Amino acid sequence: MVKRTRFEDSDCPVARSVDAIGDWWSLLIVRDAFDGSRRFGEFQRSLGVAKNILTARLRTLIDGGVLETVAASDGSAYHEYVLTPKGRALFPVIVALRQWGEGHFFATGEPHSELVDRRDGRRLRALEVYADDGRRLDPGDTTVNKVGSAAV
Structure with a gap:
């Protein structure tokens, strides 16, 4: 093995x-x-x-x-x-995977399970990533500072 x-x-x-x-x-x-x-x-x-x-x-x-x-x-x-608490902190990860799957693995109109707001039964807004100052970020807006490299 x-x-x-x-x-x-x-x-x-x-x-x-x-x-x-x-x-x-x-x-x-x-x-x-x-x-x-x-x-x-x-x-x-x-x-x-x-x-x-x-x-x-x-x-x-x-x-x-x-x-x-x-x-x-x-x-x-x-x-x-x-x-x-560590496990509950995975909630955004599960939501992100769900939303990614909905967007890329189902044909338009194809039925699938849905995560909805318990209060009003409505679908969740798509997750987005924001900078500290509130700007919406895409992959091209970010960089990884590797350990030992100078901050950019």
């Missing part, structure tokens, strides 16, 4: 983030947690993933501080998986 490359010591925040999340199953687990899934069986039914893979991904998310286990809300002997 090929050993997975780790990025936990990388100076790139994107690489460290991808390292912490792990793979697509983990992002889908986080998505389902935002949608209200809390129990192993709920994640397994929703995702259709093998139990051993789900167990490993849940452990990675717990070890990374994205999820934590708590006593079952119904008082049973089971436990539930809930997002930590």
